[in-house]
Amino acid sequence: MPECAEEILVTGLVQGVGFRPFVWRLAQKLGLRGYVSNRGDGVRIVVAGPPERMAALVDALASPPPRARIVAISRSTAQDEGWQDFTIQASQPGTVQAGIVADLAVCPACIAEIADKKDRRYQYAFTNCTDCGPRFSIVTGIPYDRARTTMAAFAMCPACAAEYANPQDRRFHAQPVACPVCGPRLMFVAGPKGGNPVVGDVALDLAVSSLLAGQVVAIKGIGGFHLACLAGSEGAIAALRERKSRPTRPLAVMVRDMAMAEAYAHFCAAERQALEDVSAPVVLVRQRRERAFAPNVAPGMERVGLLLPYTPLHVVLMQKIGQPLVMSSANRSGQPQVVHNAEALENLQGIADAWLMHDRPIARRLDDSVVRVLAGQARVLRRGRGLAPEPLPLPALMAKSPPVLAMGGDLKAAFCLTQGGRALLSHHLGDMAQLATEQAMLAALADYRALFGQTPAIVAVDGHPGYRSRAVGQKLVEDQGWLLETVWHHHAHIAATMAENGWEQGPVLGLALDGTGYGPDGTLWGCEMLVCDYAHMTRLGRLATVPMPGGEKAAREPWRMLLAHLDNALGAEGASKVQAQLCALKDRPVDALRSMVRAGVNAPLTSSAGRLFDAMAAFVGSAPPRLSYEGEAAMQLEALAERAEGACAPLEFGLRLCEDLLEIDPAPMWRAGLHRLAEGVSGPELAWAFHAGLAHILAKATDQLARRTGLGTVALAGGVMHNGVLVGLLVPLLQAAGLRVLLPAHVPAGDGGLAVGQAAVAAYRRRQV
CATH class of the missing domain: 3.90.870.50 (DHBP synthase)
Structure with a gap:
């Protein structure tokens, strides 16, 4: 033959x-x-x-x-x-x-x-x-x-x-x-100053004993260390929070198996599939009220992040301990997760009571991935272990583009490399306000470039002149002679959704809702109705602008945004008459803030959806006076809305034309909210009505713009699109209007996916025709 x-x-x-x-x-x-x-x-x-x-x-x-x-x-x-x-x-x-x-x-x-x-x-x-x-x-x-x-x-x-x-x-x-004969070995170290490690199988038993005694144990996993303690021990969790300076941010919980998970939380089919996926992410699911973790696992939240054991070490640990464990990233507040044994023993002194380690080195830091089911599908909120560095295909339009490095943003930092028609989105790196995160980004960038053999021709950066990610990108351009491409924040958000969905059919409508992003007009955007293709962005609508009294302070103290919105809706005199009814404004320096706004001092205008959520959270009493983590007020407001007993009438927003822009006016919503508050409507019902009102006005505005432009597809993006109540209400309304809705799934809708949009825009603009 x-x-x-x-x-x-x-x-x-x-x-x-x-x-x-x-x-x-x-x-x-x-x-x-x-x-x-x-x-x-x-x-x-x-x-x-x-x-x-x-x-x-x-x-x-x-x-x-x-x-x-x-x-x-x-x-x-x-x-x-x-x-x-x-x-x-x-x-x-x-x-x-x-x-x-x-x-x-x-x-x-x-x-x-x-x-x-x-x-x-x-x-x-x-x-x-x-x-x-x-x-x-x-x-x-x-x-x-x-x-x-x-x-x-x-x-x-x-x-x-x-x-x-x-x-x-x-x-x-x-x-x-x-x-056991030839492979890595476990070791256990106890005591405030450590000591000689106990090596071998007994190390795991000692760790179990420490956990059962209510101690905090640093446990080395695949991509770094976790700080673990009993999820049912309010005292152990309080100690962990105090030592780590993490007062309220929700903590992830590891459960032994699916049976234990179902004992503590409700699951739909998509959530179950996500939890059992080979990537083993943290999955946000709704807690059962009849059997709960300690209340300080996720204070004020209806949902909790669960994950299954994803290594044999975790499997044996969970079998031995027989109850859920908090698994929090092992780091001091604001610092990257520790990955090396010596680093853990030094940096976690005063946080961990004991250390369960091993002698297999970790090549690179990888935080746990986080996903949530939205609109019936598991969607990535944070990309890390189990997901990075798998590539994402780019639309064929970019197949002949030179290689791009996109720097992303300063919050939830992640960069993206393009190579051979694919986007290589990095794992989550942290927030660029910390020098350690900037150093981690540069190290990760060198690592990815070496592994993938990519030399950029173009560096894409955000338009914000103060972003550290932009400064790092500009420095690389100066040092290497690469080309610089600026991509506006909300254009990048929409382009990321378009690129992940393989969109190649021309312009789309875009709804970009987030905390804030620097706009081409030099103001702080955050609730934008856009027309986008990969090359250009045109603003067609927005949320009516209000001042941010105190600038960045207003992003950390929600009562400031409540005052700004009420003054905008009722006038300062009208707002003064109702502010005594609102706990969030009691004993606050409201007169000083109003003077600041009148003088135009440190009170930039913003159209931010995130700041609107902050204001409403303060209004219904779910937001603390000062936030301890980014997005806290919006998450508390969503959790409150999930407690509403059935649907109630939406709080209605207005819609008007202003300077050729279709503008969402929140003033009617605030007046209606005050009326319902006076009638004794509950916080959960007010929170749900706010979400419903915002969803309805966004759908109405988008429908009008679709009729005006003739476009039938809308892309959703921005961190607010991680809100399950809003997305669950908005998507059906848009579809009922005959619109095709694009949502990201593998790329985070928030700033963690920003680099993919930057890369897509830069690649398209510089493509070889």
Whole structure:
């Protein structure tokens, strides 16, 4: 039978997912000769055999292992070098264009092994296989092989080496394979100043005893350390909060399994699927009232962030402890999560009572990913472990664009690289107000560029002249001679939604709602009705502007925005008559603020939706006088709305033309709200009515603009689009008006996804036609 030889290159997410063993088994089954290897741009298959069997091999590649994702398969003629069999060859060093797989949650087969007393990996905290385990967090070079991971220092014992070499074993060429004989070990350190570590299995038992005693234990995971304590212990959580200076921000909770999760929270099918996903994110779900965690886990919230054990260490820990654990990022307030043992022992002094560590190094810091089901689909709020660095395809319009580095924003910082028609959005880095975050961004950028072999030609930055992310980008441009592209904040938000949805059909309407973003007119935008394509943005409408008394202070003290909105709606004299009814304005220096506004001193105008939410939260009494974290007032207001017993009439906003802009007027809403407050309407009902009123006016305004422009698609973006009550009301109203609605899912709607929009705009503007 005549034979031929071919070289087959498979690109996509095909490294670290068992793809080479999969090819080997196919070749053995079909009786083909040759070899398969990883290389920088994918997996290379050089194979010889009868043409019909070669065709069968290529057909079978279309059904790869479950963790793999193929982008393209190319075939070319090769020279038959007389191979006698089919082998897996050593990988070729280089940079990666194939995609690096994100870390994978422990699989059911490995969980079964660590629960089996007869198995040699019984309760072994570092069990893994081809289908699960660390990937991105341990990679030090490309292609993905053990020698280029943090497992390189752990030589395989004969038993593990036999599994690694056995094509019939699920650990065949599993790079992090290990066992108690040859793999990483646990260690436990106790006491305020540490001490000699206790090494081995007893370390885990000591950690369990510390947790059950109400202590805070720093636990090393895949992408960094967590601070853990009992989720049912109000005292332990209070101690954690005080030591970490995190008074009210909600804490994530790890549960043993799905049964425990359902005992504490309600789940829809999409939420269950998200929680059990291989990325193992934190999923925001609604708590059960009949069985709750300690009240200070998520103060004032209806929802709590749950996650399942995603490493064997967590699986064994949760089985031993038998109750939910708070899992908070291990860092001092405002600082990045700690990842190294020595760093943890030093930086967490005074926060942790004990440390449960191990000797497998972490190659890069990865915070937990966070998702929420909105409009029936799981949507990423924060991109981190389990999701980064998997690439996102860009619309074909950008296929011939030069490589771009987009710097993102200052809050929820993340950068984006473009390469070969894909967007590589980084993991969450933190807030750029902290020097440590800026340093972490520069380090992560160098890391990604080295791994992916990307040299930017263009750097895209936000239009805000005071953003640190912009300054860092400008410095790179000056140092490297790259081109600078400025992309306005809300244009980038809408472009991110367009790009993720593969939009290529011209302009869309855009609703961009967030805290604040610098606008082209030099004012602070935040509730914008736009027409956008990838090149341009035109503002068609907005929320009526009000002053921000005290500037940035108004973003931290919601009562300031309440005063500004009431003065705007009723006049200062009218607002003075009602302010005594509002607890948020009692004993506040309202006269001084009014003088500041009249004088135009430190009171910039804003059309911010986020600041409107702050004002309403103060109005209904759900916001504290001073916020302890960004978005707190809006989250409290949403939680209050979720407690409303059934729907009530929306608080109606007005709509008017102002300076050629369609303007949403909140004054009627405030007058109606005061009337209902006087009638004794409850806080939850007022909060729900506010959300409903805003959704209705946004839908009405968008419908009018759609009729005016002839556009039938609207893209939603901005951090306010993480609000489940608003999105749940708004999307059906827009669809009922005959509009197609685009929402992001894999890219955060807030500033964590800003860089994708910047990258898409810059890539389109600089494309080669």
